[in-house]
Amino acid sequence: MTDGGAERAGEVEPSLPGAELVGVRAAVIGTGLIGGSVLLRLRDAGFDVTGWDPDPTTRGYAAASGVTCAESLDEAVAGRQVVFLCGPLPTLPETLLRVAGLVGERCVLTDVGSTKGELAAFAEAHGLTDRFVPGHPMAGTDRAGLTSADPALFDGAAWVLCPAGGAGTAAFRWLADLVIRVFRAHVVPMSPTEHDAVVALSSHVPHLLARALAGAVHRAELRDAVLGLAAGSFRDGTRVAATPSERTVNMLLGNRARVLEELARVGGVLDELAAALGAADRTALVELHEEGRAARTGLFERQLTRERREFAVVGEQAEELAWLLGLGSAGGHLTECRVVDGRVAYAGERPA
Template sequence: MTDGGTGRYARVRAAVLGTGLIGGSVLLRLAEAGLDVVGWDPDPATRERARLRGVLAPATLEETVVGRDLIFLCGPLPTLPSTLARMVELTAPGCVLTDVGSTKVEVAEAADRLGLGDRFVPGHPMAGAESAGLTAASPTLLAGAAWVLCPAAVATGPFRWLTGLLVEVFGARVVPMSAPAHDSVAALASHVPHLLAGALAGATQRAPLRDAVLALAAGSFSDGTRVAGTPAERTANMLLANRDRVLHELAEVRVFLDGLADALRADDAASLVARYAEARAARSALLDRRFASRSRRFDIDGEQRAEVTWLRELGGAGGHLTECRVDPDTVSYTAWLPVAD
């Protein structure tokens, strides 16, 4: 791992494998920040588009990853285990690997099976758009995003280093979580909303008065169906990779929805008001979150399990990191925790 600097990271040699919307945005931001970065995509036309945007895009995977300090795996979810297997063959032991996939358990388990657990840090930037491809990518898409990283006791060094880079280059709010916790939280925060958006948009598509519905559709319909515009294959990959957790959270949503329907059927205005007040509280908390700063320091070679436990508890409590500084003897974190409503 090189620790130069944009300040500290200018001499990092990075590669991005898969240059769609997220991977392309990672690639363009790293290039804009002045890092030595190359991109690769299995599609020759996409590689040519990257070159036209001023980024090096070698013809082969082997050329792309040789001598790199950091590699972002940004291909479709089903391809990540096989790409990790190639990294065993093609990268040096000091090369840090991370991904941007929307589920974490499967890829983390694949990395462990391949013996990459000490240098693979599962990741997921919580940003995106319904559009797809490098043509939709932007160096600002991920600016200030909540970016999940999954710390492990065997990889605290890569986690610390990558946290610092994401904060410095992307302005990320790094959310440390275990892979299972991420997948459980993402099921309700991201994956079930895709199901609900698909259901509303799909029902509209089948409605006898579809065009009249669309003529009257305003902000609530547009907001509620936005992610239904995501490429269908990408959405299916995400849902299938987290199937059990998504189905569990969907059942919880159905319970609440059934309660609304029961109140409506019974002409029970008080129950409707109570349930919508409960829902409004979550929405208000989302829009008006306040955080308090906390600092924490650990010995650089101390009990790493204690450090990882603290990090995971921070993410589980809704907190995030905005600084990770490694000194000769200590690692210091600046953390932010939500203030109680």
């Protein structure tokens, strides 16, 4: 254990770009809302960063905004030390393979896709787990495109990173440090499988529920009257229904089995509510509403305790990986990751 108070000593694993982040050369492939926000934050942090987008209009807008944007993917990733893959979910496997073939073996690769299982398995099948770290920043808006990008989008947000263990541990440590210090996000270490299970209920099913409610209103005979009286509960409950449809459909199809499983779970609760309402069972209705109220209240009233762990940089990493994954599955996150004098020191927070 350590109190983590020592300054960074500058020692890193030889496979990493460097101890300090100043001067790191980065690329962002795909500059929509999330990719554009990554690009702007890296630029504002003083990184040598280049973006690329398949859309010429987007590239032109980036250039007009003073952001370096290459004319080709090959040009964008040349000589880079870290590459963020931010294109649509269905394009990520092909893009990962292409970029991996263009950059050096010491370049850290990551993505921002909203599902992790399929891409992580693809990376493993192609021998890329030593330098590819699956990622998912839990941030966004109902807008799209570089024109909506915000360099502060990730401040305080959860950013899932999936440590593979073994040879990929060094890349995870370095990227976790970057995400924490540059993006000021909370790194949540999770396995790809557990990530997809969790976001199915926390993110993907809410998109379906929002669209169901908004769709029911759209079909209602008194549609305009409903919209005229729509208050905060309707606006909050349907906010993500305004998300670009293609983006949402990619997300749902990429996690289809888990979304269907969790949708059935939510449907079961709705059935209980409907049955209690149909029977005019006040007691059951109150109990069911209190159950939901407790979960909502817990979203803002979680008590967190600080935790520190230290591990050897080289050697067996099973204990380190187990601690990281345990922290994420417990609802915790990392607030620091430092490699000093042959040791990696983590600081984190987990629910009390």
